[in-house]
Amino acid sequence: ATAVTLSRRIEDAEDVKRLIIEKLKYAVGKDPEHSVRQDWSAALILAVRDQLVDHWMASTRRAYEQDQKRVYYLSMEFLIGRLLKDTIINLGLEAPVREALTELGADYDEILRSEPDAALGNGGLGRLAACFLDSMSTLGIPAHGYGIRYENGLFRQSIHDGWQAEEPEDWLVTGHNWEFERPEVIYNIPFGGEVITTPEGKAVWHPAEVMLAAAYDTPIAGWRGRHVNTLRLWAGKPAKRVDLDRFNRGEYLSAMEAAVRAETVSRILYPDDTTEEGKNLRLRQEFFFTSASLQDLLRRYLSSHDDISKLPEKVAIQLNDTHPAIAVAELMRLLVDTHGLSMEVAFQLTRETLSYTNHTLMPEALERWSLQLFGSVLPRHLDIIRWIDEQHLRTAAAAKRTLDLERVRIVDHTNGQGVRMGHLAFVGSHRVNGVSALHADLMKQTVFQDLDSLYPSRILGVTNGVTPRRWLHSCNKPLSDLLIETIGEDWIGDLEAIEAVAPYAEDAAFRERFRAAKHENKCRLVAEIQSRVGIHVSPDAMFDVQIKRMHEYKRQLLNIMEAVAQYFAIRNDPAADWTPRVKIFGGKAAPGYEMAKLIIKLINDVARAVNSDPVIGDRLKIVFLPNYNVSTAERIIPAADLSEQISTAGMEASGTGNMKLALNGALTIGTLDGANVEICDRVGRENIHIFGLTAEDVANYRISGYDSRAVIDGNETLKTVLDAIGSGVFSPEDPNRFRAIVDRLSYDDYFFVTADFAAYLDEQRKVDRAFMDKEDWTRRTILNTARVGWFSADRAIRDYAREIWNVETPSAKEINQ
Numbered sequence: 001a002t003a004v005t006l007s008r009r010i011e012d013a014e015d016v017k018r019l020i021i022e023k024l025k026y027a028v029g030k031d032p033e034h035s036v037r038q039d040w041s042a043a044l045i046l047a048v049r050d051q052l053v054d055h056w057m058a059s060t061r062r063a064y065e066q067d068q069k070r071v072y073y074l075s076m077e078f079l080i081g082r083l084l085k086d087t088i089i090n091l092g093l094e095a096p097v098r099e100a101l102t103e104l105g106a107d108y109d110e111i112l113r114s115e116p117d118a119a120l121g122n123g124g125l126g127r128l129a130a131c132f133l134d135s136m137s138t139l140g141i142p143a144h145g146y147g148i149r150y151e152n153g154l155f156r157q158s159i160h161d162g163w164q165a166e167e168p169e170d171w172l173v174t175g176h177n178w179e180f181e182r183p184e185v186i187y188n189i190p191f192g193g194e195v196i197t198t199p200e201g202k203a204v205w206h207p208a209e210v211m212l213a214a215a216y217d218t219p220i221a222g223w224r225g226r227h228v229n230t231l232r233l234w235a236g237k238p239a240k241r242v243d244l245d246r247f248n249r250g251e252y253l254s255a256m257e258a259a260v261r262a263e264t265v266s267r268i269l270y271p272d273d274t275t276e277e278g279k280n281l282r283l284r285q286e287f288f289f290t291s292a293s294l295q296d297l298l299r300r301y302l303s304s305h306d307d308i309s310k311l312p313e314k315v316a317i318q319l320n321d322t323h324p325a326i327a328v329a330e331l332m333r334l335l336v337d338t339h340g341l342s343m344e345v346a347f348q349l350t351r352e353t354l355s356y357t358n359h360t361l362m363p364e365a366l367e368r369w370s371l372q373l374f375g376s377v378l379p380r381h382l383d384i385i386r387w388i389d390e391q392h393l394r395t396a397a398a399a400k401r402t403l404d405l406e407r408v409r410i411v412d413h414t415n416g417q418g419v420r421m422g423h424l425a426f427v428g429s430h431r432v433n434g435v436s437a438l439h440a441d442l443m444k445q446t447v448f449q450d451l452d453s454l455y456p457s458r459i460l461g462v463t464n465g466v467t468p469r470r471w472l473h474s475c476n477k478p479l480s481d482l483l484i485e486t487i488g489e490d491w492i493g494d495l496e497a498i499e500a501v502a503p504y505a506e507d508a509a510f511r512e513r514f515r516a517a518k519h520e521n522k523c524r525l526v527a528e529i530q531s532r533v534g535i536h537v538s539p540d541a542m543f544d545v546q547i548k549r550m551h552e553y554k555r556q557l558l559n560i561m562e563a564v565a566q567y568f569a570i571r572n573d574p575a576a577d578w579t580p581r582v583k584i585f586g587g588k589a590a591p592g593y594e595m596a597k598l599i600i601k602l603i604n605d606v607a608r609a610v611n612s613d614p615v616i617g618d619r620l621k622i623v624f625l626p627n628y629n630v631s632t633a634e635r636i637i638p639a640a641d642l643s644e645q646i647s648t649a650g651m652e653a654s655g656t657g658n659m660k661l662a663l664n665g666a667l668t669i670g671t672l673d674g675a676n677v678e679i680c681d682r683v684g685r686e687n688i689h690i691f692g693l694t695a696e697d698v699a700n701y702r703i704s705g706y707d708s709r710a711v712i713d714g715n716e717t718l719k720t721v722l723d724a725i726g727s728g729v730f731s732p733e734d735p736n737r738f739r740a741i742v743d744r745l746s747y748d749d750y751f752f753v754t755a756d757f758a759a760y761l762d763e764q765r766k767v768d769r770a771f772m773d774k775e776d777w778t779r780r781t782i783l784n785t786a787r788v789g790w791f792s793a794d795r796a797i798r799d800y801a802r803e804i805w806n807v808e809t810p811s812a813k814e815i816n817q
């Protein structure tokens with residue numbers, strides 16, 4: 001076939017103008033004269049998307065022609081946020097686009113702000129998947145992200161009278177201009193029914209219903225846009241839109257019932273509800289997207305290979321937590337029932353192809369499905385899992401006499417009864433990774449201890465990372481410009497090169513400019529705080545930031561208790577030499593998580609008292625910014641001076657906000673938890689504020705018992721703070737409002753808030769003094785920026801590529817050529 005060359009290459013602003021106008025007219029159907037912001041936005045996205053297409057197709061062609069091994073990242077969540085600005089920057093088009101829009105009379109920044117924030121994830125796990133997509137494209141790894149095209153992403157949070165309220169997030173209603181619908185890419189997804197064994201002994205699944213999964217593709221460009229990968233999201237569709245028999249009988253509503261049920265599977269993202277269990281729809285969602293993805297990748301593999309037994313040489317599948325762990329049984333089912341392999345061969349291929357990332361050790365968060373539910377939705381898979389479990393038990397029985405076999409079984413036969421998805425993922429994978437060094441160690445010591453002894457060297461740690469494109473270059477222009485001017489721009493594609501800025505920590509003129517960049521970011525946030533919550537804060541105060549999901553283990557409570565202690569101290573002696581602070585909180589609580597919601601209310605009640613107290617003034621301000629999401633993170637992080645990473649040691653698997661904040665020149669106050677340990681190692685003990693119990697201390701207390709009552713009685717400040725909160729000082733209209741919090745800390749302080757309180761306050765006072773020494777503070781923040789280059793998602797992806805996927809990656813030098 002003759003290749004038709006259609007050039008849409010952009011050389012200058014004139015080209016951009018021409019392409020935007022063309023899109024406006026022929027794709028959006030609007031005359032520039034009558035176009036509103038939404039039209040300009042659609043036209044711009046479509047024009048930028050065009051720029052990706054040639055590279056996208058070239059990337060696909062290269063993978064086929066060179067028969068490269070492909071990586072599939074299966075994740076229930078991709079928290080990608082907005083795409084426009086990052087894509088434009090990756091393509092190097094910011095200057096001509098800005099110029100073109102100005103000439104067209106449209107406002108570039110306003111258009112950027114109008115793009116909906118795709119909140120297809122809860123938090124860290126989903127954002128990690130999005131950073132990894134960026135890095136896999138940057139490194140030129142042929143990869144697909146596979147997930148669900150939720151119609152409603154994570155709920156929108158608003159604050160009414162200090163309480164969280166939830167509203168549905170309908171990001172798709174304005175149209176998602178990045179995606180390509182693929183009506184021809186459609187798979188059957190069976191559910192329910194029963195398994196019948198034929199006289200020949202073959203198991204045949206007769207599902208009760210079959211629905212469809214339909215593909216929608218979003219191109220994902222990496223740095224410099226040379227390689228483009230695909231994020232393929234699945235939407236649920238009915239096998240037939242209406243039941244004609246019912247329709248003709250006049251039963252109009254029930255004629256649509258099956259259609260509605262099918263569309264429900266991709267309707268809503270579950271908000272991380274670690275306590276709720278046994279959700280039929282959640283299990284269906286997990287199977288739905290996993291099955292569609294596996295069918296799709298097998299079809300792609302078989303379109304250019306005829307020997308299915310070579311699958312692991314050409315395909316690596318990464319399971320992002322246990323949400324897609326059903327892949328173990330589904331890949332076996334497809335290999336056995338559809339492709340005629342034996343169970344033994346299928347299991348070997350499955351294990352060599354799959355690997356699993358664990359993101360939490362909290363027992364209540366480990367997925368487990370009741371046999372009843374599991375068997376009714378996926379009867380064939382239950383049989384396959386029982387077969388795997390038998391094999392696995394034989395290995396266990398042969399290997400170790402001392403092992404408690406009940407504890408290593410995938411199907412739990414003790415009183416709990418159920419399918420342990422973590423065990424399934426572990427047994428069905430050739431590698432299992434934790435997301436920080438500490439977390440991988442703890443996996444071996446706790447939940448996976450027995451499995452680790454059975455399959456030694458299967459567990460490894462791959463410390464998380466973040467993309468420097470979004471989390472420094474694009475979100476923090478003042479600092480990025482300064483860095484580029486000072487050390488060049490190699491760091492954008494090779495973050496470890498940012499180390500070159502370290503010597504400038506000693507340069508007073510550079511420190512001045514580093515401070516000026518921070519100040520500019522703070523002024524922008526000051527304006528946002530003013531306009532969104534009506535609180536005036538000073539840009540000269542320390543911006544002390546805790547932004548993350550609301551969870552007891554993350555201990556926002558410890559932070560607000562410190563604020564209360566500080567409030568009382570200032571009131572007692574307003575004339576003393578206080579370091580002015582603004583405490584900024586952002587985060588959503590799962591709708592059913594009462595304690596987390598009560599902590600939001602406490603933060604807002606304390607904020608009301610402190611912010612309106614004339615004695616306090618600028619010495620202390622407390623701000624809760626509603627609806628924390630990727631876009632707000634992009635504005636808060638560049639403005640932060642202090643990063644709160646204060647989880648109970650041993651409970652935060654890694655953290656990634658800790659990396660973003662340090663990279664943007666904030667100092668960390670934190671416990672030795674998750675990746676904080678490695679951040680401390682790299683920035684140096686003198687450039688971080690570490691306090692509190694270690695993971696080992698916590699483990700010992702859990703055995704020996706911990707008496708919070710005694711600790712409270714022994715600490716006057718702590719007692720005062722808890723008495724005030726518990727007696728209604730901050731809630732005079734409802735004095736008992738926070739009783740539950742105080743009771744919890746007094747009688748069952750599971751997260752060791754009281755245990756770490758004194759050490760936390762001490763460290764905060766050191767932070768106060770350190771902040772007053774402007775030059776030394778700046779010096780230390782520069783060293784943080786300079787020394788956290790290792791926490792790039794590019795480095796993390798190289799680790800996965802080398803140690804888990806067995807795929808090649810180019811050197812950092814090649815990336816920057």
Ligand code: 26M
Binds near residue numbers: 359464
């Ligand atoms: C579970 C059941 C039903 C609905 C939702 C969930 C669920 C969804 C997401 C549970 C947990 C989810 O995410 C966990 C998570 O984000 N973990 C974080 O992962 C980050 C990336 O590895 C780490 O940095 C964080 O430490 C870890 O908490």
